[in-house]
Structures are given as C-alpha cells and as structure tokens.
Amino acid sequence: MALAIIGVGTVCALGCGVGALRAGLRGEARPEVEVHDIATPGGVVRLPVYMARPDGLERFMPKRSLRRVDRFARMALLASFLALEDAGIEPADRARVGIVFGSGYGPLQTTFDFQDSMIDFGDKCASPTHFANSVHNAPAAQVSMALRIEGPCQTVTCFEWTTAGVLKTAQAWLSEGVVDYVLAGVGEEYCPLRGYAAAGLGAGGDCAIAPFDFERCTYAPGEGFAAFLLRDDAVADAQYGRIEDVRVSQDAALIKERLETHQAVFLAACGAKQEGAAYRKITFEGLNYAAHAPLYGSMPVGLGFELAAAALSIADRRLYLRPSARADAKAEGAAPSQTLSAGAALACVQAVGDSGYALISLREVGGHADPAAMRKMCCEGGWMNENWNISGLILEGICGSGKTTILHSLLRSERFVLRSFPSSIVLSEHQTQRVLERKERETGLTPEDNVGLLEQHVSYLEAARDRLTQMEWCENKRTNMRVPYLLERFHFTHVCHYSHVTWEHVSPIDHRLAKLDCKLCLLVIPDELLRERIITGRDSAWHDYLKRYGATDEEILQYYTTQQNILRDLLARSELETRIIDTGAATIDQAMTQVLDFWGAV
C-alpha cells in the first residue's frame, strides 16, 4: 500500500530541519565537514567527517529531561520533533502512532562510553546508564517517552538494507490498521573507532565525496538522523508525495526497467569503490540521476537521506540534481535544478554489495504545502511536551526604564498576537504595587501581605498549567496549546520597593516561577539618562509623587539609582534565566525585539 509522507525532519552536517537540507540541495549552504587525523598502523590518515550538530532540542524539551540523553538519541529526538512540527499534525490517539527506527551501527558513542567505563575504572565501575543507552532500541524508546507515543515501537538493524526494512514495517502496520501514523526514521552516529575502521578500509585523503568516481574510495563517514511522519495515503494530503513502492531485489535488469518510469533517480552512492559495478548496471544514457552524499556524508542509511532529498523535490516541485550527477565534483555549479512535473515519480536507490538493490518510488500527488506561518503557530513545542505548555516573561525595571512603552509595543506586535491567540495571561504592575498601596495606607503591610499577593498569581498560573496538561490531543491543525504569560514587575519589585520584604521571603515564589518556565528581563537606564527619564518632562502630579523619595532632585535620583542597583543584584540570586536590556542604547523597536528574542516563546 502507498504511504503518504506528511512531515520530514532531518539532522545532519547541513544543519537541522528541512530548511537546512533545502539550502544544501539548492547550493545555498555547505555541510560542516571536519577533517580528523586518524592514527593508523600505516601512518596518519586525514579523514573528512560529516558531523551533525543536534542543536535546538531545548525548544522542544526541558533541559532537565535531556540530562541522560546521549548524542545519538538527541539526533533522533530532534529529527522526530522537527518532522512532527513540519507536519503540523496532532494525532488524536497516541496509542495509534507507531515508531520504527533503523540504524546500522546504533548508538556508537555510548556503546564505547560503556566500554570505557569498564576498561578505565575496572569491571566494578561499568556505568549502567551508558549501558542502558547503548542498546540499539534506546533512541526509539527515548522518542516514545518524549512524545508519549504508545503504539508499537521497534528498531531495525540491517546495514544497507535498514531503510527499506524500516519503511516496509511502517507499511505493514498501516495496512493492517494497527496505527494511524508512523514516525519512521534512520540514522547513524560517528565515533573515533568508526573513523579508524573507515581509514583502514581505504577512506581518507583531502577530497570531497565523488559518488560516481568508482575508481577511487572517497568515502567520508557521516552522521545524522532523517525522520518521516507517514500516513495511509488514502486519507492524507501528501505534500512530500506518496511512497508507492519499497522493494529489494538482486535483479539489476528489473531495477533498471523500473527506473525508466521515473523522472529522476537519487542514488545513495557514497564514495565506496565496490558500489561501482552495481550502480553501473542500473544507470543508462538519458537517465536523470544524482547522488547527494556530498551533502550529508557516507553511511549505511544513506537511502533515508536520499528519500528526504526526494521528498523536498516533490514538495518544491523542483528536481534537486545538485551536487552534479557527473563524476567531476568540481563542476558543482553547473547542474541546474529542473521543474518536477505534476504526477511525476522519483526513485531512490541504494546498491548493496555486488548485486543487491533497495528501491523506493515516490510520486508527486498534488498535496499542498502548509503555509509556514500556520505551522509555526501550531507546533512550536507546545503540544508535544506537556510540561512545556506555559511560558512566561517578567518585565522589571525602575520607573522610566521603558517597561510600559515596551509592554504596549510587545502586546501589539505581530509575533505576540499570532502566538498568544487564543489564550494568554497579562498582568500589569497595577496588580502588584497599586493594590498594596492602599493597604499600606490603612493598616500597614507585613511581608505576608506581599507574599500573599504574589502567591495568588503564581497559584493561578500553576492551575492554568495543570489544566493544560490534562487537555487531550485533538485532530485540529490550528490548536495552540501554549499559553504565554506576561507580568509587568513582580517579586523583584516587592523586594526592592518594600524594605520589610527580603529575598528570603520571595525565593520560594522565584522557585515556583522557574518551574513555570519563566524568564525575567530587567530594563535599565544608563546613569546619564536617569534625570531625563525620571524627572524632566513629566507632569506635576508625577513630581508630587516623587517627593516621597527625596526633597531634592539629587535625592530622588539617588533613590532610583539605588533601586536599580538592588534590582541588578537580585539577578544573581534568582533561579530564572535573566537578561539585562539597556533601554538607553536601543530604540523601542530594537528593545522590544531583544525582549522577544530572549523570551523565545513567541
């Protein structure tokens, strides 16, 4: 049965996400290739290695839950989150989502970390955590835990046959109706021993991967993870096309015949000499073919990355034939990308050994690409991890520091408006300071009054978070389950403004805010602008108000300087992530952008 590809997420030497892959395919970006010096019995070999950088996982998962997660699992997690975000889908029933991953070598780094612990410190000191992470199925398990996916969860490991095996398993589950979606993925990890083995098998030297130069070995180990969200094609839009066939065969003639019906073929040729004979048997004059290993590196699961490239070709209706299909790697700029015809099919093929082939056939079926804005609005982390569905920002600063102005600007900004719909919580300082002023006049204030008011708000936020946690997933592409909250002045103000309130009184509040994913921005006024901001140009009612802080302008300025310094000092004591923004040095728009970028939730 046919499989619709509805989301793609990739992590590799080009970077993370389909955007990075697309940039590489278009020739707009180059992969990160490190050159490692490998000591071998025959001397030092300089080996190019395509290292991936799995950055950005904190966007989807709290840092604390990543503490034990090893690098391979991070790549798998990130690719999986990116694939789901890309699809913009929220499955109604997590028990009807399956995970099938594949890897030839598995989590290599942690496999050897475990052996290191035994060898370096003795058998009695072997690390159970490293062992638990080193089993081949650990990455799939980590993803099922992070995404709370409760359908079948399996791992295939079959070297170059792995990608086909993964897709066939997905086909089986979907056709039998065991699940509604399958998150399918393949990946590999680099480690020094892999480099040593590659060098020993003929890799190395300062050259790029030349996939069609079969006279020499230009193999360069790569690592990464490619994840696909798949659905039964009868019920889904398929912006990335429909996988119509996954086959393995020893019959070159049959494969060649199949290729004739495809507009282009992406080969997982990766610079290994021995592939030459097999690939030569299936290519022919007039065939449009390309190999993209120079973008992501050489690995047993290369077919998965060719599939990702093919999926992007389909989505963009452009044949990505870069790097050049011709053997001359230097002529990279020459191959233009052509238009992909409507309804056309692309083939992805990997030759295995002398005579084996794995083939995937992907057809364009007219699915539309979701507008980028809607997808971003829907999925940026919120629904995928239920601990991460509320996120806040406190704006602190003395009067005149620009809080109100920036707050107004922020609330009207497109970023905030898009991301805060339909729910957000915004409280101005009237909710803190003004309420207390009256009580102070009437009966005097105790620290309990201050803390009590703060607590009311924090309790409300905690209740809101708990309610969100209990919400079920729903089949609605536009649901935004992430509730941002904005507080203008909060516990810092209480410590700085009320002499009877100390940090010890409010540090439990600070701790609770930390668990509500709260950040804090302190807006400061440079000394030379203090007078202008606080005193000059304000009305007489304000001047009357200021009199309580000093008889002269100097005394007033001294008071506010001290206040600002107290606020600065509190930054070091807080558990929250904090940032100082100098509003003297920036325009309102610039300051507002800095605030939003720092917050990161919108």
Place this chain on the structure above:
Amino acid sequence: MNRAPVVTGLGCLCAAGNGLPEVVRALEAGVRRCAPPARFTADLERVYPVFEITSALDESSATGGRTRPSRCSRLALLATLEACREAGLESGELRRRRVGVCLGTTVGCTLNDEPFYREFKQGAGPKLEPIHRYLANNPALFLAETLGLSGPVATLANACSSGTDAVGLARSWLRGGLCELVIAGGTDELSRITYLGFIHLLIAAQEPCRPFDAGRTGLNLGEGAGVLILETRESARERGARALATVAGYGCAADAWHPTAPHPEGKGLRRAIGQALLDAGTRADKVDFINAHGTSTPDNDRIEGAALADLFPHAPPVVATKAFTGHTLGAAGGIEAVLTVQALRDQRLPATPGFERPDPACRITPTTRNIALRAEVGLSDSLAFGGTNSALVLRRED
C-alpha cells in the same frame, strides 16, 4: 478463509539442550544448567551465574564464506537447519522459493569486540578483522547469504522482545504477500560486556533465577537461538508440509515510560496482549496457557503477574521457561514461541523450577509440577528494555 500463517518447523538451541528434543527432555526432567560463566571472567566481588551453552556447536554446517561466523550466527544457523529439516525444506528449495528471514538479536548487532577496542584505545593500531567480522555477521543477513534466500530480510533490535517481534513481523510479511515462507525467531550469545551491563543495573541474580517467587532477586542471562518456519497455509499444503500451529495473533505497544523500568501498571503489556487477542479473534477466556516473560526481577514479575491476573481471571497455567534457558535477550521471544508451539503439540507444560513461595504482589503462581494440557490456544508475551511489550497468540493444529 483462514489467512493466519502456519508454523511448519521448529529449531532450538540453549543451555537446556542442543536441539529441541533435548530441550524438551530437560524441561520434562526439571534439569537446569546454570553456572558461573565459563567462557569469560569478570573482576567482581560476587558471582552471577548464567545459562551458557557448554556443549560444542556442530561446526560442520555451512559457513558464511568470507569471514568466520560469530557465535550468534552459528546458533541461528543451527536452529534454522533443525527447523528446516522438520519442515522438509532442503537447501535447493530454500533457494528456489521466495523465503524471507526475520531475526531478533541484541548482542548480534553490536560492535562488542572488547580485545579489539582495548587495543584501539591504547593506540596499538589493531587489525580490522573484528570489523570485517561484525559487518559480515548481521544475523538475518548472514542467514540470507548462507542459505541463498531471496525474500525480505530484517534483523530486529528491540532488546528483550526482539524474537517475539520478529515472529510478528514475519507474520505481516506473509499476510502482505511479500513472500511465501519466513525463517523467524531470535539469536543471542553471552557477552562479557552485556553481562557487566545487566549486573550493574542491579537486576542480575547471584543464584539460579526464581520466577514469581516471593524471594526472587533477579535474572540470569542466557544464550541460544529459537527459530520457527512460518509459511502461508497454501504454501504448506502445496509442499505437503504439516502445520504444527497457527500464528493467530500478534500485538505490540510501548509503555512510553522509562529507559529500563517497565510501566508500573503494565500499561503497554496490557494493550499488547489485548491487541494480540483481537488480532487472533480470540477471547481472553479461551487462552489455555501462557508462556510468561518471567525474568525473575522484582519489578517484571510483579507487573507482568498483575497484568496476567487481571486479563485472564480464569487463571490458565503459566510457565516461565527462562528458568530453564535464562534470559536470552534477543533470542528469548523466538525460543519461547518455539516452546509454546511445542507445548501445544505435546499438550504438556513443565513445572517452573526455582519457584517455591507465591508472592501475593505477583498475584499469579507458575506451574509447580509437570502437567497435561487440553490446550487449543497458547499465549507468549515479552517485555523489553525501553518499554516495548509484545504478545503472540498461537493456536494448535490437529
């Protein structure tokens, strides 16, 4: 029309015996071969016994060709040849027909050559023979190449449920028409590295394991291979092969809970068993006996026992054959599927050695003596590291 695939051959090697008849005799006699490992040592204060295959393996069988086969590969091959003999499949037929192979393993897919790695670490520049060996010994690929198979090939690495999942995937291949026959099961060998891993997780016992016993302290590792020949009913009929059982149903579900601990309420296991029963079109009260995962760890037996007690209130007999085989990891599901089919054929279940005192928290009691069965349907379940749970429903053929 009954589309469920049938089992036409069984093969099994483990500490209990070199070949299924010997294994069955050991189960009937209550013989356990559990001892400190002979092939490797560990520098530890305490000794953790294992179920090791100590008899010599038959080396006369076909080898892989280019490099020396690993122990995993040899065990898989021997079990496969035994199963093929029973199914009446000789080598020519294996090449002629479209035969797939689906095997589970844990050690068999890991780069676990300790001497090689030690040398590499020291900068001694070791020769690459262990790498060649690793690349040539993926269990399913090894079998496909050795036997000249042309059907689909997959090795599953799902930790302790790999073997069960391999049978389940093989079943899907047959139902989907990808091939007519599949060699399915699992294989694993004892490894010093894996041994140390389990010991440091504090789930290995210092004595022979005691499934579901109130005083149980943990598992013993084991090694072996369990292989079934699965084929479509049409293929069996056409070949004149006798169907021993039907693979009636399969289910698989994840706990999504923890990297090593099972879900405290056995959430995934309950769902997997439910799915397998649904797939088989069988009600829970029709299950006549259960081959439990029964590793003897405090957590597993308590959680699995409670799930089985809830799902099967009619209390069918439960056997924990890991008491005879040890925990053979990737092979376990294959060996246990073989033993479940064998129990359906013989209409007998052995006592579960190592069990003496019931644990109220486990809520079930395994077999305490050899019993005769009147069984149509058997269930085999597996709970894996990382939270995958799988179950097979097997039905007797007359």
Place this chain on the structure above:
Amino acid sequence: MPGLEHELKAMIITDLKLEDVRPEEIQDDDPLFGEGLGLDSLDAVELVLLLQKHYQIEIKDMEEAKQAFASIRALADTIRARQLAI
C-alpha cells in the same frame, strides 16, 4: 557544612548531570528519589556505581540501595560506617 555531605552533593550534581541545581539547594535530609531531587531507578543504580568508583563502597542490591540513598545524610552515614569498618 560537613565535608562529606557537600562532596556528595557536588558529585551527584556533576555525575548525574543535574546542571540547574546548586549544592546549597539540596538539604541533607531531603529525599533524593521521587520528590525532592526527583531521581529515579536508573539514577539509583548509577549512584551505586559512583559509590564504588569514588569511595570503594559496595552496595549489593536494591534493598541496600533504598536504605543508603534515602537522603544525603543517609548516604554520608553509610560511607562513614563502611569506612570505619575497614
């Protein structure tokens, strides 16, 4: 603060990778597992290994681990008792 308790807190933070926790935040009598620091069963077995590695103390099973790991104070007391016994 007694040296061993502080040392243990620092070790747990570093070796179990609790990046966002400071030693001063762990009270000697706080539970280490479940509530409090929120460590789990995998951390517990890793802690067994860390005791072997840093203090040459052996914990032989989960029962013993539960006693010794109830809190920092319990852990420190266990180490001190074993070291005296040598």
